[in-house]
Amino acid sequence: MAARQTADRQAGWRQRKARSSQWLTGLGLGLLAAGLTLLMWWGGLFVQVRLALDDVLVVPREPSGGVVIIAIDDPSLEQYGRFSEWPRHLYADLIDRLAQGGARVVALDVLLSESSAGDDRLAEAIAAARQSPARTRTVLATVGTQRDAASTDLVGYQAAVGPVTALSAAGALVGSVNVVPDLDGLVRHVPLILRLGEDGQPSLGFGAFLSHRGVSAALLDQVVTRAPGVVTLPGGLAIPVDSVGRMRMRYFSVPGHSTFDVYSFAQVLSGGVDPAVFTDRIVLVGLMEQTALTDSYPVPGSRDGTLMAGVEIHANAVETLLQSAALRTQGRPGQGLTILGLALLGGLVFRLVSWRWFLPALGGLLLAWVSLVLFMFNLRGLVVSLFFSGLALLLAALVVGVYRVVEEVFRRQRTEILLASALGAFEQNFSLAGILNGITDDLDRILGSTGSRGWLWDGPRGELRLAQPALPRGETLPPELRPWHDLALEALNTGQIVTRQRRVAVLLLWHDTCVGVLTGQARWRLGLLRGDLLRRFGWQTAEMIVNARLYEETQRLSDFKTRMIRMASHDLKNPLTRIMGYAELLQAKVEDDGVDGLMVKSLEHIVQASEEINGIILDLLDLEHARRGLDSPEAFDLLQVLDDVIMRAENDMQRKGQAFSVEMPETLPHLTGNAAQLRQAFGNLLGNASKYTPHDGRIWLRVRDLGGRVHVEIGDTGYGIPAEEIPHLFQEFYRIKTDETRDISGTGLGLSLVKAVVEAHGGEVWAESTYGAGSTFTVELPIFHPDDRPTHAPEPGAPAG
Ligand code: ADP
Numbered sequence: 129m130a131a132r133q134t135a136d137r138q139a140g141w142r143q144r145k146a147r148s149s150q151w152l153t154g155l156g157l158g159l160l161a162a163g164l165t166l167l168m169w170w171g172g173l174f175v176q177v178r179l180a181l182d183d184v185l186v187v188p189r190e191p192s193g194g195v196v197i198i199a200i201d202d203p204s205l206e207q208y209g210r211f212s213e214w215p216r217h218l219y220a221d222l223i224d225r226l227a228q229g230g231a232r233v234v235a236l237d238v239l240l241s242e243s244s245a246g247d248d249r250l251a252e253a254i255a256a257a258r259q260s261p262a263r264t265r266t267v268l269a270t271v272g273t274q275r276d277a278a279s280t281d282l283v284g285y286q287a288a289v290g291p292v293t294a295l296s297a298a299g300a301l302v303g304s305v306n307v308v309p310d311l312d313g314l315v316r317h318v319p320l321i322l323r324l325g326e327d328g329q330p331s332l333g334f335g336a337f338l339s340h341r342g343v344s345a346a347l348l349d350q351v352v353t354r355a356p357g358v359v360t361l362p363g364g365l366a367i368p369v370d371s372v373g374r375m376r377m378r379y380f381s382v383p384g385h386s387t388f389d390v391y392s393f394a395q396v397l398s399g400g401v402d403p404a405v406f407t408d409r410i411v412l413v414g415l416m417e418q419t420a421l422t423d424s425y426p427v428p429g430s431r432d433g434t435l436m437a438g439v440e441i442h443a444n445a446v447e448t449l450l451q452s453a454a455l456r457t458q459g460r461p462g463q464g465l466t467i468l469g470l471a472l473l474g475g476l477v478f479r480l481v482s483w484r485w486f487l488p489a490l491g492g493l494l495l496a497w498v499s500l501v502l503f504m505f506n507l508r509g510l511v512v513s514l515f516f517s518g519l520a521l522l523l524a525a526l527v528v529g530v531y532r533v534v535e536e537v538f539r540r541q542r543t544e545i546l547l548a549s550a551l552g553a554f555e556q557n558f559s560l561a562g563i564l565n566g567i568t569d570d571l572d573r574i575l576g577s578t579g580s581r582g583w584l585w586d587g588p589r590g591e592l593r594l595a596q597p598a599l600p601r602g603e604t605l606p607p608e609l610r611p612w613h614d615l616a617l618e619a620l621n622t623g624q625i626v627t628r629q630r631r632v633a634v635l636l637l638w639h640d641t642c643v644g645v646l647t648g649q650a651r652w653r654l655g656l657l658r659g660d661l662l663r664r665f666g667w668q669t670a671e672m673i674v675n676a677r678l679y680e681e682t683q684r685l686s687d688f689k690t691r692m693i694r695m696a697s698h699d700l701k702n703p704l705t706r707i708m709g710y711a712e713l714l715q716a717k718v719e720d721d722g723v724d725g726l727m728v729k730s731l732e733h734i735v736q737a738s739e740e741i742n743g744i745i746l747d748l749l750d751l752e753h754a755r756r757g758l759d760s761p762e763a764f765d766l767l768q769v770l771d772d773v774i775m776r777a778e779n780d781m782q783r784k785g786q787a788f789s790v791e792m793p794e795t796l797p798h799l800t801g802n803a804a805q806l807r808q809a810f811g812n813l814l815g816n817a818s819k820y821t822p823h824d825g826r827i828w829l830r831v832r833d834l835g836g837r838v839h840v841e842i843g844d845t846g847y848g849i850p851a852e853e854i855p856h857l858f859q860e861f862y863r864i865k866t867d868e869t870r871d872i873s874g875t876g877l878g879l880s881l882v883k884a885v886v887e888a889h890g891g892e893v894w895a896e897s898t899y900g901a902g903s904t905f906t907v908e909l910p911i912f913h914p915d916d917r918p919t920h921a922p923e924p925g926a927p928a929g
Pocket of ligand 1: 812816817818820821844846847848849857862863864865869873874875876877878879880902903
């Protein structure tokens, strides 16, 4: 019971340990996957895929209607000639009309950097519009030249080309029209504020938006506050930006299909458009020619090379600002943590689930993660890199998957080695030397080398001696083996596997008892998996050695017993026979001479005691004979055997006035075996029945043919046997001393003989009894066909034949 509990406890402990080591490897592998992902992330790999995957999240939105585009389109170019030579008054006329229509802001995505005759007229128009009832503000374009790599907090240019002074002096705002594509060439961001030379300058779109809100661009530095990642306007409007002040905008249309209201420049000037459509709106003016697209760029959604006009990109930027819908890219620390967290989670999950759930778990995690990202995207405009977060999960799956496959391969290999070694031990027939030999060979195999040694712990002497290869008797350990001996001792003292560089000592432990140590040289440093294999190998080996030792001990005892019985048979029997012979001779002589009674009585006792000893010796010899198995089985009739037994016992029963009944079938198939031994066995049973039944008791013998088996039941209404004694009945010399049977003589060998004989015939015997009421002994014998009679292997230790 206690052993069972310990075993249960150990199993529980082992399970917990396995579980926790699974957690640890899961986390470790997750960390590895995270490291790989972070490396790729830092290395800026897969830019194209990463950006493209982020675009999956972006779905075009509905514009609010606050932005209008006036397109310098093909008909306008046809009408007014080469664009670069357009007279300034065209713009002046346009601004007049728009102011008349009540437009809030007019932003010209046209660079007016060279002085021209019409500059004054345009300056007037700008000033007049500003004074008009709608207070229409004009934003003019400037452009940064030569990107300034030194500028790290803002997108910077070393110089700028802006509108001629006459125009800006007229009260127009100036905004940069620089477009800054991402690494894949697509435009997703627009700078809100740029550094042009020394000055901070808003972009055209941001300038237009500021004007729309009534903020003067001249006051940009005073009213707009910049903090890392955010630009704040008066009234608390916060616009997320990246580290260089770029806003990630939303798109409201795809290239080639503008969803903004677009009017042709020429048409507006010719009066074909009701000026009222511009009331309160922000009007962006720019090139939108169909044929030779000069100011146009690829954007998300640009398929088949369709580009989006710069003015429309600015329109999208303004619209994003109007709707406060700027996107926020997850910051560097956030991204790093996300990658780490996902890889660790993946590592754990993929390590703990069974193979069957591996792919479903991967699919489930990816799906859950994409849903969460979409949710955050829509709710908070947060862009989480789908590529790297997905990669973290995928790599975790890959790393854990590979690890598990390798582990599986090792486990199979390990099982094979352990099984082969156990089988090898079995084939050694429990010979300790043979087993040790096999074990060192197996250790060689595990370590990938040769020359492993086995050391056995000699408890009584307190020394560890080399057992494989065995030292010749009386020889001391050669000096070159001393270090190995010390290593083995170290394993013994620390109670674990010890490694010194590539030298290994494996402790052989069996239930906290040290059996010995194996030493060997590994070809490579021991890995985790191999260490585990060695530990198991140590346990298994220790058990094999213990079993072999037990077996040797049993065999030694069995040999001793056989020798004892032989000694009894030959060395005791002869002198005893002589004692009995002389005693009987004396008895006859004394009776003839009529000597006194004391002499006669003494001689009688001597003869009786000698007969008792002789009885024990004969029983022992019979027992030993029966246990050797059947030597030359013959067919015989069991009914005939039982008739003989009955005939011999009937006398005793009659003398004790016991009633005896017999119930037998007419015939029985013949049995094969030794009739004389069975006669003796049944004689013992029937004799006991009479012996342990008082006068006038009842005894019966019943034979039943059960088809293939025969039952012989011998019952009595005698003294019976206490229940607790029944399991010991068939042991040698076991006698039960109850009040009723104390004085009945016997050797305690009769039932042992019954059992040995019945088992030699492939049968079984058992007893049922109620103390004080009687006993029944049943013998069951198989009826074999002579051909398929199994041969009975002799008991271990008994000489064959
Ligand atoms: P013994 O020489 O003492 O009869 P056995 O091996 O034949 O040795 O029997 C062992 C013990 O089993 C006996 O001492 C006896 O107490 C008990 N026993 C055997 N047969 C019977 C029986 N039929 N009724 C009661 N007790 C029995």
